[in-house]
Amino acid sequence: MAKASSTLPFGGTPEQEAQLKQYIEEHKGQGGALMPVLQKAQEIYGYLPIEVQQMVSDGLGVSMSEIYGVVTFYSQFSLAPKGKYKISVCLGTACYVKGSGDVFNRLSERLGITNGECTPDGRFSLEACRCIGACGLAPVLTVNDDVYGRLVVDDVDDILAKYAE
Amino acid sequence: MENVNIKINGIPLSVPKNYTILEAARENGFEIPTLCYLKDINAIGACRICVVEVKGARSLVAACVYPVNEGMEVVTNSPAVLKARRLTLELILSTHDKKCLSCVRSGSCELQKLCKEYGVEDENFFEGVNERVEIDMSAPHMYRDNNKCILCRRCVAACEKLQSVSVIGPIERGFKTHIGSPFEVELDATSCVSCGQCIVACPTGALSEKDDTDKVWAALADPTKHVVVQTAPSIRVTLGEAFGMPVGSNVKGKMVAALRRLGFDKVFDTDFSADLTIMEEANEFLERVKNGGTLPMITSCSPGWVKFCEFNYPEMIDNLSTCKSPQQMFGAVIKTYYAEKNNIDPKDIVSVSIMPCTAKKFEVGRDHQDAAGVADVDIALTTRELARMIERAGIMFTQLPDEEFDNPLGESTGAGVIFGATGGVMEAALRTAVEKLTGEELKALDFTEVRGTAGIKEATYNVAGMDVNVAVASGLANARALLEDVKAGRKNYHFIEIMACPGGCVNGGGQPTQPASVRNFVDLRAERAKAIYEEDKNLPVRKSHENPMIKKIYDEYFGEPGSHKAHHVLHTQYVDRKNG
Ligand code: SF4
Ligand code: SF4
Ligand code: SF4
Ligand code: FES
Ligand code: FES
Numbered sequence: 001m002a003k004a005s006s007t008l009p010f011g012g013t014p015e016q017e018a019q020l021k022q023y024i025e026e027h028k029g030q031g032g033a034l035m036p037v038l039q040k041a042q043e044i045y046g047y048l049p050i051e052v053q054q055m056v057s058d059g060l061g062v063s064m065s066e067i068y069g070v071v072t073f074y075s076q077f078s079l080a081p082k083g084k085y086k087i088s089v090c091l092g093t094a095c096y097v098k099g100s101g102d103v104f105n106r107l108s109e110r111l112g113i114t115n116g117e118c119t120p121d122g123r124f125s126l127e128a129c130r131c132i133g134a135c136g137l138a139p140v141l142t143v144n145d146d147v148y149g150r151l152v153v154d155d156v157d158d159i160l161a162k163y164a165e
Numbered sequence: 166m167e168n169v170n171i172k173i174n175g176i177p178l179s180v181p182k183n184y185t186i187l188e189a190a191r192e193n194g195f196e197i198p199t200l201c202y203l204k205d206i207n208a209i210g211a212c213r214i215c216v217v218e219v220k221g222a223r224s225l226v227a228a229c230v231y232p233v234n235e236g237m238e239v240v241t242n243s244p245a246v247l248k249a250r251r252l253t254l255e256l257i258l259s260t261h262d263k264k265c266l267s268c269v270r271s272g273s274c275e276l277q278k279l280c281k282e283y284g285v286e287d288e289n290f291f292e293g294v295n296e297r298v299e300i301d302m303s304a305p306h307m308y309r310d311n312n313k314c315i316l317c318r319r320c321v322a323a324c325e326k327l328q329s330v331s332v333i334g335p336i337e338r339g340f341k342t343h344i345g346s347p348f349e350v351e352l353d354a355t356s357c358v359s360c361g362q363c364i365v366a367c368p369t370g371a372l373s374e375k376d377d378t379d380k381v382w383a384a385l386a387d388p389t390k391h392v393v394v395q396t397a398p399s400i401r402v403t404l405g406e407a408f409g410m411p412v413g414s415n416v417k418g419k420m421v422a423a424l425r426r427l428g429f430d431k432v433f434d435t436d437f438s439a440d441l442t443i444m445e446e447a448n449e450f451l452e453r454v455k456n457g458g459t460l461p462m463i464t465s466c467s468p469g470w471v472k473f474c475e476f477n478y479p480e481m482i483d484n485l486s487t488c489k490s491p492q493q494m495f496g497a498v499i500k501t502y503y504a505e506k507n508n509i510d511p512k513d514i515v516s517v518s519i520m521p522c523t524a525k526k527f528e529v530g531r532d533h534q535d536a537a538g539v540a541d542v543d544i545a546l547t548t549r550e551l552a553r554m555i556e557r558a559g560i561m562f563t564q565l566p567d568e569e570f571d572n573p574l575g576e577s578t579g580a581g582v583i584f585g586a587t588g589g590v591m592e593a594a595l596r597t598a599v600e601k602l603t604g605e606e607l608k609a610l611d612f613t614e615v616r617g618t619a620g621i622k623e624a625t626y627n628v629a630g631m632d633v634n635v636a637v638a639s640g641l642a643n644a645r646a647l648l649e650d651v652k653a654g655r656k657n658y659h660f661i662e663i664m665a666c667p668g669g670c671v672n673g674g675g676q677p678t679q680p681a682s683v684r685n686f687v688d689l690r691a692e693r694a695k696a697i698y699e700e701d702k703n704l705p706v707r708k709s710h711e712n713p714m715i716k717k718i719y720d721e722y723f724g725e726p727g728s729h730k731a732h733h734v735l736h737t738q739y740v741d742r743k744n745g
Binding site: 050053063064065066067068069072073 | 321325331332333334335336337338346347348
C-alpha cells in the first residue's frame with residue numbers, strides 16, 4: 001500500500017524555493033546530505049510533494065527513486081499537506097475496542113479521504129494515531145488541539161459542523 | 166596480491182587477501198548459496214542466505230560481504246548453517262505467491278532451486294502477510310509481479326548501477342516494502358528504456374518479458390500468412406544455454422533447423438541487414454564528415470540506447486544516425502523488396518524477429534517504422550521466448566542437425582555477425598568506411614582496440630590522412646559518462662558506438678537467464694563474445710560491402726547508399742521525450 005499523495009495543487013512560493021535551494025547549495029557534496037535536506041524541505045513546505053522532491057533530486061543529483069524510497073521509509077516525512085484542521089483518531093487498544101475504527105471509517109466516508117490524506121479544499125486532513133494517553137475517555141479523537149471523547153459514530157457530523165467555517 | 170591462510174571446512178587454503186568468504190570457498194570447491202548478491206553491483210548483505218560459521222564470531226556471518234583474514238576458520242555447511250538457511254527460505258516463502266506450476270521461471274528460479282536443495286518441506290511453515298498486489302503490465306516489453314518479489318534489489322542495482330536509469334527502488338518499510346517507481350506510477354510512465362537488464366538480474370518470476378509467443382503460434386497456424394523470421398547476430402551464441410549447453414556455444418545450424426521445424430516459411434539472418442546498416446551508416450558518416458554534418462555521429466541500432474538518448478540527451482538527437490536498426494531494416498526489406506520480388510501482399514506477411522533484447526518489443530511499435538505502410542516487424546521475440554517455443558513444440562534441440570539460412574536474405578558476413586558484441590558495429594563500419602575513404606583494399610581487418618568488455622573504449626585511426634577518433638560504450642551508465650565528457654568538450658570524437666546493455670547484445674536483457682551462481686563467476690559478456698568473433702574469423706566474407714546479396718539489392722532496388730529510396734525504407738526519426 002502506498003503512502004497517500006496529495007491531490008492539492010502545489011502552492012509553493014518563490015521564497016520557499018529560494019530557501020530550499022540555498023540549503024541544498026550549502027549541503028551538497030557532503031555525504032549523507034539527503035536526510036537533512038529532506039527534513040529542511042518538509043520544514044519549509046510542511047510536506048514533500050513531487051515538485052519538492054524533484055527540486056531535491058535536481059539539486060543533489062540523487063534519483064527520484066532513491067528520494068521517494070527514503071520519504072516513504074521514514075514516518076516523519078509526509079507526502080500530503082496537513083489540513084487547516086488536522087483530525088487524529090486514536091486507534092490505540094482501548095479506543096479501538098470501544099469502536100474508534102468505526103468513527104475513523106465514518107470520517108473517511110464523510111470527507112472522502114483516507115489515512116494521511118487531505119481534502120481537496122485543504123480544510124481537513126485525517127490520520128490514525130496511537131494511544132494519546134486519554135484512554136479513560138475512549139474512544140478519542142483530536143481536531144488540532146481540541147479533544148473529543150466517549151464518541152459514538154453519530155457524533156462525527158456534529159464535530160465536522162463545528163469546523164465548517 | 167598478498168595471500169592469507171584460512172581453513173574452509175577443515176581444509177587449509179591460501180587465498181588472496183581481498184577475497185570474500187564466498188569467493189574463497191567457491192574457488193576451492195564449496196558453493197555457498199546467494200540471493201541478493203550480484204558481483205560488482207549488489208553487495209548489500211541483506212538476504213542472509215549465504216550465512217556461514219566463522220570460528221570465534223558471535224553469530225553466523227554473510228559470506229558474500231565478509232572478507233577473509235589470516236587464520237580464519239570457516240564452516241560452510243554445519244547443521245546450524247543449514248538450519249539458518251532453511252529458516253530464511255521459509256520466511257521468504259511466508260509472503261511469496263507460490264505458484265511454481267504456472268510460473269515463467271519454474272525450472273530456472275533461484276528461489277525454487279534453493280528450497281529444494283535445503284529441504285524446505287512445508288512451504289507454509291510461517292503464515293506471512295499475504296496481501297496480493299496487481300501485476301504492473303503497463304510497459305510494452307515486460308511486467309512486474311511483486312507477489313513473487315523477494316526484495317533482493319538486484320533489479321534496482323541493475324537499473325541504477327549498470328544503466329544509470331534509476332526508475333525503480335524500494336518503497337515503504339517492513340511488510341509493506343515493495344519495489345516500484347516514485348509516486349507509484351506504472352513503469353510505462355517512467356523513463357524506463359526497456360532494456361530488460363532488471364529481468365536478467367532477477368532471481369525469481371517477479372520480472373519477465375511480455376510473452377508474445379501466442380501471436381507467433383497463431384500466425385504459424387494461419388495458412389493465409391507468409392511467416393518470415395530473422396535472428397539477430399547474438400542469438401546463435403546464447404540459445405544453446407537455454408538447453409543446458411555451455412556458455413559460448415555457437416548453435417547457428419541447430420537454431421535454423423529448429424525455426425524451420427516450427428514452421429516458419431523463411432528463416433533469414435539479421436546479419437544481412439546488419440551489413441545493410443553498415444552500408445547506410447558508413448555512407449552517412451562519410452557524408453557528415455564531407456558536408457560538415459553533426460558530429461560525433463552516434464550509432465542507432467540499440468533501441469534501449471535510442472530511448473535513453475531521447476529521454477536524457479534530447480539535445481543530441483541530431484547526433485544519432487538516422488539509420489533504422491538492423492531489426493527494422495530487415496523488416497522493411499521483407500515488406501518492400503522481398504514482397505515485390507515474390508509477389509506477396511505485404512499485409513499477408515508476418516515478420517517475426519528473434520532478438521537478444523526486450524527493447525526490440527518497444528521498437529517494433531515506434532512511429533516511422535513502416536516502410537510499406539504496415540509495421541516493418543510485427544512481433545519481436547526474445548531468445549527466451551524462442552527457447553520456450555522450441556520446448557513446447559517438442560523439438561529436441563540438442564539432437565538437431567545443422568541447417569543453413571534461406572537465401573537470398575540469409576547471406577551475411579563477419580561484419581554482420583560481430584554486431585552482437587560491444588565494439589562490433591564500430592569495427593564493421595570501419596572495415597567499410599576505411600576502404601571507401603582510401604579506395605584501397607583493407608588487409609588488416611581486426612580493429613582490436615574496440616573489442617573487449619571494457620565499458621568505454623577509444624581509439625584513433627589515421628584514414629587517408631585524416632585522424633578519426635572513435636569511442637565505444639556499452640551499459641548506459643558508461644554511455645552517460647562518455648556523453649558528459651563529449652558535452653563538456655573534454656573529449657572529441659567523430660564516431661561513437663553505444664549499446665544499451667553491458668557487453669552489447671550478447672548480454673542483452675532478452676537473453677537466457679543465468680543464475681547468480683554463474684553470473685558471479687563467469688563473465689557472460691566475454692564468453693559469449695568469444696563465440697561471435699570466432700564465427701567472424703571463419704567466414705569467407707568479412708566486409709559488409711562485399712556481401713554479394715548487398716551488392717545485388719543496391720543494384721536492383723536501392724541504387725546507392727543514402728539514395729531517396731534507401732532513405733524512405735531504411736532510415737527513421739526520433740522524438741524528444743524529455744520536453745515532450
Ligand atoms: S518465483 Fe520461483 S518460487 Fe516463486 S512461484 Fe515462480 S518458480 Fe516458484
Ligand atoms: S528495463 Fe532497464 S530501464 Fe527499465 S526498469 Fe528495467 S533496468 Fe531499468
Ligand atoms: S523484482 Fe526480482 S530482482 Fe527485483 S527485488 Fe524483486 S526478486 Fe529481486
Ligand atoms: S487507546 Fe486511545 S487514548 Fe489510549
Ligand atoms: S546476504 Fe549474502 S547473498 Fe544475500
